[in-house]
Amino acid sequence: xxxxxxxxxxxxxxxxxxxxxxxxxxxxxxxxxxxxxxxxxxxxxxxxxxxxxxxxxxxxxxxxxxxxxxxxxxxxxxxxxxxxxxxxxxxxxxxxxxxxxxxxxxxxxxxxxxxxxxxxxxxxxxxxxxxxxxxxxxxxxxxxxxxxxxxxxxxxxxxxxxxxxxxxxxxxxxxxxxxxxxxxxxxxxxxxxxxxxxxxxxxxxxxxxxxxxxxxxxxxxxxxxxxxxxxxxxxxxxxxxxxxxxxxxxxxxxxxxxxxxxxxxxxxxxxxxxxxxxxxxxxxxxxxxxxxxxxxxxxxxxxxxxxxxxxxxxxxxxxxxxxxxxxxxxxxxxxxxxxxxxxxxxxxxxxxxxx
Numbered sequence: 001x002x003x004x005x006x007x008x009x010x011x012x013x014x015x016x017x018x019x020x021x022x023x024x025x026x027x028x029x030x031x032x033x034x035x036x037x038x039x040x041x042x043x044x045x046x047x048x049x050x051x052x053x054x055x056x057x058x059x060x061x062x063x064x065x066x067x068x069x070x071x072x073x074x075x076x077x078x079x080x081x082x083x084x085x086x087x088x089x090x091x092x093x094x095x096x097x098x099x100x101x102x103x104x105x106x107x108x109x110x111x112x113x114x115x116x117x118x119x120x121x122x123x124x125x126x127x128x129x130x131x132x133x134x135x136x137x138x139x140x141x142x143x144x145x146x147x148x149x150x151x152x153x154x155x156x157x158x159x160x161x162x163x164x165x166x167x168x169x170x171x172x173x174x175x176x177x178x179x180x181x182x183x184x185x186x187x188x189x190x191x192x193x194x195x196x197x198x199x200x201x202x203x204x205x206x207x208x209x210x211x212x213x214x215x216x217x218x219x220x221x222x223x224x225x226x227x228x229x230x231x232x233x234x235x236x237x238x239x240x241x242x243x244x245x246x247x248x249x250x251x252x253x254x255x256x257x258x259x260x261x262x263x264x265x266x267x268x269x270x271x272x273x274x275x276x277x278x279x280x281x282x283x284x285x286x287x288x289x290x291x292x293x294x295x296x297x298x299x300x301x302x303x304x305x306x307x308x309x310x311x312x313x314x315x316x317x318x319x320x321x322x323x324x325x326x327x328x329x330x331x332x333x334x335x336x337x338x339x340x341x342x343x344x345x346x347x348x349x350x351x352x353x354x355x
Contacts, residue, residue: 035065038281041081041094044072046246050301059288066281075100075181082109082273092276093285097181099342101133101269102335110271114283118290118308123327125265126307135267136289137304140256140322140330141185142263144239148253149232158236161189161259165210173214174228174237178349180220185264186238187345188333193261198334201345208353218354222246229254240266242303245320258326265330268304 042048048070056068071090073081075097082094082104096104104110110132113119119127119134126135143158150157155168164173164186176183190211191197191204216234217224222243228234229252241263244256270289272282288294295306299313305322306313313321322330 036063036278036281037067037069038093038278038285039069039071039091040285041071041073041078041091041096043074043095047302048072050297054297054301055289055294059285062288063281063284068285079104083107091273092278092282093270093272095136096269096271098128098135098265098267098269098333099181099184099335099339101128101267101271103339104271105130105132106339109274111274111276111279113272113286116283116287118287121308121310122290123307123309123324125327125330125332126267128267128269133269133271134286134290135307136270137268137295137298137302137307138322138327138330139240139242139266139268139304140258140263140326141182141189141238141240141266142259143257144229144237144244144247144254145257146229146232146235146253147255149235153235155235157255158257159260161186161193161261164190164214164236164238165207167214169214169236171214171216172233172235173211174217174219174225174234174239175208175211175215176220176238177218177354178346181266182238182240183218183220184338184342185266185333187349188338189259189261189264189331192331198337201341205348205352208349212353212355226250226252240303241320241322245303258322258329262329262331263322263326265327265332 042051051070060066060068071078071081078094079096079100081091085091105128112132113134122134126138128134143163145158175186178184178187187201187204187208188198190207191201194203194207196203217228219225225234225237225239226247229247241256244254247254270286272279272286276282290308292308292311295308295311296313298304299306299311299321300317303320305327309324
């Protein structure tokens with residue numbers, strides 16, 4: 001899950017323009033098999049498969065003549081596609097991490113969400129400013145640790161963000177790059193606990209200079225991080241609770257920690273694309289994703305805490321996602337401030353931290 005800087009977005013948009021043109025042919029071919037085809041830009045991999053298997057069939061059944069097609073891609077890619085498809089047929093609904101979603105809102109890519117009862121059942125943290133986007137679910141960024149390594153070393157479980165600079169973790173830490181949301185969250189929270197803020201990042205960079213000697217890898221790839229955990233090369237990482245759940249599902253001995261200073265909120269944003277050719281159906285899809293039934297599926301399959309307060313989870317699933325009490329304590333990011341500074345911070349990160 002990534003946030004994209006403007007320069008990267010422009011480059012990707014040029015490439016995406018080509019893919020959108022090609023996709024138009026594919027979209028047209030697919031539409032021939034249904035009265036209405038709804039195109040949903042969503043994360044690929046396990047998230048895409050979960051939607052196809054457990055969510056979309058019931059939506060299509062409830063809306064006869066409808067075909068839902070997933071356009072897979074991470075937040076960076078799908079934001080670029082939104083930029084490229086301006087004035088062209090393309091996605092009707094899109095999932096984006098909160099940072100890129102705020103960029104999409106600033107660029108006018110998201111239409112107004114139609115009022116519906118389900119929106120009154122959401123946690124406040126799930127609501128985006130302006131009413132044009134909403135969080136499909138909530139993820140916590142905190143600390144992941146390898147229980148097998150910790151047990152072998154006789155180390156106590158980490159409890160604080162300040163533990164990341166402990167010399168005993170030298171060469172055993174994964175700190176995703178600032179180009180990734182988890183890495184950016186790490187920088188922001190280190191700034192906050194050391195006297196700074198989203199608008200005063202200096203303490204964060206000073207803290208990161210102390211943490212950097214411990215870093216084995218800045219690679220944010222889930223596959224790479226899973227490989228390092230599996231081989232016991234890494235002991236500790238800055239990561240999300242959902243990613244840790246995925247590790248555990250692979251049989252990898254990992255646990256997630258909510259640091260005492262607070263974990264950081266990562267909202268899985270969702271919006272109806274402005275001027276969608278299928279707006280009414282797109283609005284229904286967003287509302288369906290926010291229903292307690294769909295929210296329970298997202299929690300079980302993707303480790304995403306429900307945005308809807310009325311969602312009922314089994315004890316086993318509830319233990320794997322942020323609880324309502326933990327959601328209230330999650331640290332929020334001021335994306336208007338952060339997105340404006342992101343390119344500048346990335347250049348500085350490359351010079352000072354990831355060398």
